[in-house]
Amino acid sequence: MARYAQVQGSVALITLTNPPVNALSAAVRLGITEAVTRALRDPKVKSVVICGENGVFCGGADIREFAKPMTGPPLVPMISAIEEGDKPVVAAIEGVAFGGGLELALGCHYRIAHSKARVGLPEVTLGLLPAAGGTQRLPRLIGLAPALELITTGRHVTAQEALKLGIVDKVTDQSAQDLAIQFAQEVIGQPLLPRKLSTQLTPCPPDVDTILDEAMARVKQRARGAMAPVACVQAVRAAVNLPYQAGMQKEQELMAFLFRSSQARALQYCFFAQRAVGKWSLSSGAHSGNSKPRPVTKAAVIGLGTMGRGITVALVKAGLSVVAVETNKKQLEMGKQMVSAMLKHDAQKMNAVPRLDLLHYTTDLSELKNTDLIIEAVFEDMALKKEVFKKLSSVCKPDAVLCTNTSGLDVDELASVTKRPELVVGMHFFAPAHVMKLLEVVRGSRSSPEVMATAMHLGKRLGKVSVVVGNCSGFVGNRMLRPYLDQANFLLEEGATPELVDGALEEFGFPMGVFKVSDLSGLDVGWRIRKEAGLTGPNVDPKDPLRRRQGRRYSPLPDLVCEQGRLGQKSGRGWYLYDKPGGRVATPDPDIHKLLEDYRVRHGIRPRQIGSQEVLERCLFALINEGFRVLEDGMAMGPEGIDMIYVFGYGWPRHRGGPMFYAAMVGLPRVLERLEYYQQVHPDVPHLQPSSLLRRLVVNGSPPLDKWRDFLQRPHSQL
Numbered sequence: 001m002a003r004y005a006q007v008q009g010s011v012a013l014i015t016l017t018n019p020p021v022n023a024l025s026a027a028v029r030l031g032i033t034e035a036v037t038r039a040l041r042d043p044k045v046k047s048v049v050i051c052g053e054n055g056v057f058c059g060g061a062d063i064r065e066f067a068k069p070m071t072g073p074p075l076v077p078m079i080s081a082i083e084e085g086d087k088p089v090v091a092a093i094e095g096v097a098f099g100g101g102l103e104l105a106l107g108c109h110y111r112i113a114h115s116k117a118r119v120g121l122p123e124v125t126l127g128l129l130p131a132a133g134g135t136q137r138l139p140r141l142i143g144l145a146p147a148l149e150l151i152t153t154g155r156h157v158t159a160q161e162a163l164k165l166g167i168v169d170k171v172t173d174q175s176a177q178d179l180a181i182q183f184a185q186e187v188i189g190q191p192l193l194p195r196k197l198s199t200q201l202t203p204c205p206p207d208v209d210t211i212l213d214e215a216m217a218r219v220k221q222r223a224r225g226a227m228a229p230v231a232c233v234q235a236v237r238a239a240v241n242l243p244y245q246a247g248m249q250k251e252q253e254l255m256a257f258l259f260r261s262s263q264a265r266a267l268q269y270c271f272f273a274q275r276a277v278g279k280w281s282l283s284s285g286a287h288s289g290n291s292k293p294r295p296v297t298k299a300a301v302i303g304l305g306t307m308g309r310g311i312t313v314a315l316v317k318a319g320l321s322v323v324a325v326e327t328n329k330k331q332l333e334m335g336k337q338m339v340s341a342m343l344k345h346d347a348q349k350m351n352a353v354p355r356l357d358l359l360h361y362t363t364d365l366s367e368l369k370n371t372d373l374i375i376e377a378v379f380e381d382m383a384l385k386k387e388v389f390k391k392l393s394s395v396c397k398p399d400a401v402l403c404t405n406t407s408g409l410d411v412d413e414l415a416s417v418t419k420r421p422e423l424v425v426g427m428h429f430f431a432p433a434h435v436m437k438l439l440e441v442v443r444g445s446r447s448s449p450e451v452m453a454t455a456m457h458l459g460k461r462l463g464k465v466s467v468v469v470g471n472c473s474g475f476v477g478n479r480m481l482r483p484y485l486d487q488a489n490f491l492l493e494e495g496a497t498p499e500l501v502d503g504a505l506e507e508f509g510f511p512m513g514v515f516k517v518s519d520l521s522g523l524d525v526g527w528r529i530r531k532e533a534g535l536t537g538p539n540v541d542p543k544d545p546l547r548r549r550q551g552r553r554y555s556p557l558p559d560l561v562c563e564q565g566r567l568g569q570k571s572g573r574g575w576y577l578y579d580k581p582g583g584r585v586a587t588p589d590p591d592i593h594k595l596l597e598d599y600r601v602r603h604g605i606r607p608r609q610i611g612s613q614e615v616l617e618r619c620l621f622a623l624i625n626e627g628f629r630v631l632e633d634g635m636a637m638g639p640e641g642i643d644m645i646y647v648f649g650y651g652w653p654r655h656r657g658g659p660m661f662y663a664a665m666v667g668l669p670r671v672l673e674r675l676e677y678y679q680q681v682h683p684d685v686p687h688l689q690p691s692s693l694l695r696r697l698v699v700n701g702s703p704p705l706d707k708w709r710d711f712l713q714r715p716h717s718q719l
């Protein structure tokens with residue numbers, strides 16, 4: 001796990017060999033410990049170089065080992081032995097030096113990086129802190145403020161920035177290993193003490209307490225309940241206030257607390273779940289390993305509304321040439337201006353040139369003859385989308401892939417109007433499409449494995465977390481959102497206010513509560529959908545009472561709010577009041593409180609005190625319950641997919657792992673018991689009826705999440 005060689009006569013070369021990222025597993029730590037001891041003992045060895053195999057220095061501690069009892073030599077003494085030795089040790093960083101990998105490099109006396117390498121301490125993103133001396137050595141090396149920023153965010157740093165910050169000593173376009181070997185010979189005999197970071201003091205500006213206090217305030221505000229960033233600031237404070245050994249002690253104490261936390265488990269679960277969803281499989285036996293994507297060099301986007309513009313920008317930023325289509329010259333010009341502005345804005349931020357040359361604008365569909373893949377992003381209307389698909393089917397080359405960016409319409413119905421249903425797939429982007437990381441890739445019943453591979457591969461090129469989902473109404477994310485929204489509205493009827501509900505959800509960790517999100521998206525969106533579904537407006541069954549639709553409880557409150565012209569942020573009023581149309585700062589609105597009071601009086605509802613716990617249980621458990629139904633119906637590959645959809649698309653706090661992981665943490669019997677309770681109180685809400693999968697899991701002793709698939713009744717998923 002670590003290869004030892006003697007090169008250039010006097011240099012010991014230690015190579016980490018644990019593909020793919022040379023993670024510091026027990027075997028690697030043992031290998032390094034033995035190799036370093038050998039090098040330090042061998043009188044013929046005058047200096048040492050540590051590098052990684054296959055162009056990667058080290059991706060850090062082996063995260064898979066965190067769930068198991070610790071074996072092998074610990075990292076801290078291993079790194080101390082390197083630093084304390086009397087021979088210069090040079091880290092040759094290629095690829096990445098992350099987490100324990102960078103901490104290992106910080107224990108070396110010199111660091112040389114390849115120009116394409118990246119370094120960082122991303123432990124905070126795993127619910128931990130850099131506990132192999134990272135919180136103590138990095139501030140001593142680069143100073144308090146930059147170290148705080150890197151450690152509390154986990155940000156990756158390019159080799160060039162690392163050089164500027166002083167993390168690395170040299171950057172090369174050639175082999176970092178070769179330069180390190182040469183360098184290791186040059187520094188033989190030079191004093192080592194100034195290079196041993198643990199012997200140094202953290203360089204501190206006079207306003208050190210202010211910097212630390214401000215960092216703590218910033219971190220607490222951003223963390224939304226996540227504990228690791230707060231612990232990171234505490235650990236770095238120790239690097240300023242305490243001698244090295246005492247600082248290390250503090251680092252270990254904080255780490256021990258974080259290591260056992262449910263947040264660390266949730267964040268580590270997310271790390272692996274994010275990678276697992278990329279490895280899709282279909283019930284036919286096709287999977288990511290045996291299905292080849294089609295080459296896509298030229299794409300097209302139909303419709304330059306909000307979604308189409310974002311998708312166009314995402315495609316261009318990924319280096320694809322794009323034909324952007326609108327129905328008339330005026331819309332096209334408007335779309336063009338917006339897309340150009342977005343690309344220029346983005347390029348400016350990155351100090352790059354906007355790739356406007358990759359774009360071609362047209363109103364003529366026949367110009368799509370040579371495109372490999374087309375993404376339809378027109379208005380969410382089945383008739384209109386069908387018309388577009390019919391035309392695409394006749395103008396595009398026969399093997400062009402046709403994608404729809406619908407947020408919930410039937411992909412099979414759309415595919416049925418084309419001559420190539422096997423080449424039709426859903427690509428559900430989330431607004432703003434060039435920013436949001438989530439992509440639901442919707443498999444129609446006839447979508448071929450090749451077309452699935454193409455959509456998933458394209459998602460990866462666009463930097464998205466792409467999740468394969470089945471073709472059901474609302475797919476996975478929006479389907480699960482409905483019961484959540486319903487519960488929020490029912491809570492208002494029963495006595496809550498928008499700010500009470502939102503407060504509970506924000507306290508839980510959502511960046512915005514449900515009513516603030518609705519105001520941001522525009523309340524008319526849901527209103528139109530409800531009208532089309534016959535839930536409000538002229539198509540309502542006249543026999544339905546006002547608070548019942550289609551056999552179940554219905555809250556007309558959102559419709560009443562829209563009828564008053566309160567459409568959310570854009571009209572300056574929605575569930576909240578804003579300072580002006582388009583304003584962002586929400587303040588509670590007495591008019592909404594009055595509307596709710598009048599409504600309750602009109603319907604004879606006696607308002608009651610509602611607490612945060614009830615808000616969370618009713619909103620979140622209803623959503624989770626639908627998640628179990630999604631699994632039962634075979635519309636998702638597994639709970640990991642659902643969780644990644646919620647983390648990346650709906651603001652579910654990552655440190656709570658996603659709804660299905662959260663359910664497992666709360667305990668499935670508890671979720672079941674609360675759903676049963678609320679179902680008894682609200683028998684007219686079918687969404688509260690516990691799903692059969694949840695019941696079955698509880699009966700079978702609540703197995704861990706990765707075993708849930710064994711309890712599905714359908715032998716095959718619908719994917």
Ligand SMILES: CC/C=C\CC(=O)SCCNC(=O)CCNC(=O)[C@H](O)C(C)(C)COP(=O)(O)OP(=O)(O)OC[C@H]1O[C@@H](n2cnc3c(N)ncnc32)[C@H](O)[C@@H]1OP(=O)(O)O
Nearest residue numbers: 020021023059060061062063064098099100122131132275
């Ligand atoms: C005392 C405690 C001291 C230190 C604590 C730590 O060091 S915690 C670990 C800190 N390191 C990280 O957080 C880095 C995590 N990894 C990454 O960011 C990326 O994997 C990386 C290294 C940039 C490579 O990215 P790439 O896109 O090239 O590959 P991918 O992410 O798909 O990873 C490939 C497979 O390697 C597995 N893997 C990656 N890092 C680790 C790791 N540190 N431990 C264990 N396994 C790791 C990853 O899961 C992939 O596995 P696969 O089975 O192929 O899905």
